[in-house]
């Protein structure tokens with residue numbers, strides 16, 4: 001059995017609990033269909049927030065969701081805990097919808113690699129309601145505090161040449177802390193943290209010399225052929241923020 005997570009809107013819960021999770025169309029333009037699942041509860045929570053904003057016609061930014069809806073998030077979104085039986089794991093595939101975004105290009109059958117490098121997978125087909133084990137409201141995810149630390153004060157201290165870190169770069173770093181993946185790291189690595197123009201990547205290298213100095217591999221035409229060799233975990237990002245801002 002493999003335990004995975006699906007982020008959704010509370011308005012869909014009655015239908016999902018009665019009939020299971022139905023297949024959807026991916027958003028990334030890869031043209032795949034299936035049920036999209038995250039390897040972590042925080043990953044699914046991230047997608048639930050984005051799905052809510054998409055549905056409501058709001059700007060899709062995690063930081064903005066937390067600011068605008070954090071106080072009543074339990075009313076809007078939830079995470080479903082899904083147990084995929086061992087006999088069905090052959091229907092798990094990589095989340096190809098994110099391949100382009102994160103510069104990944106590996107065998108779509110390699111769902112384990114997708115979980116490791118992207119954080120998400122696709123299940124080919126709908127998820128029967130019997131596989132849904134639990135509905136977790138966002139407030140319980142925070143309390144459980146499993147991989148997602150509270151908003152670090154370091155982010156507020158981070159400044160760039162233009163003064164306080166603006167909400168765009170700030171939400172990039174927050175997204176990385178809340179959902180470490182190829183995509184969020186790709187978006188956040190170049191964020192400037194202090195008046196010496198130190199980027200997040202440089203700060204990470206300063207506090208962890210074992211962190212890869214090479215980025216994504218590209219071919220002669222500059223096309224990405226391999227993703228980032230490593231994505232920093234939240235603790236490392238926070239240590240780097242402390243280093244750059246103190």
Ligand SMILES: NC(=O)c1ccc[n+]([C@@H]2O[C@H](COP(=O)([O-])OP(=O)(O)OC[C@H]3O[C@@H](n4cnc5c(N)ncnc54)[C@H](O)[C@@H]3O)[C@@H](O)[C@H]2O)c1
Pocket residue numbers: 005006007008009012015016019020021022023024025026027028035036037038043044045047048051095097098120121
């Ligand atoms: N939601 C996640 O946890 C998750 C996980 C990994 C990746 N993703 C990414 O998000 C993109 C979209 O995936 P998605 O699943 O969030 O959206 P979707 O467009 O596939 O589905 C639309 C909405 O319908 C809901 N739904 C499912 N079954 C339902 C039912 N029986 N009745 C009513 N509503 C139902 C879904 O939860 C979702 O909120 C994908 O491209 C994928 O890369 C999402």
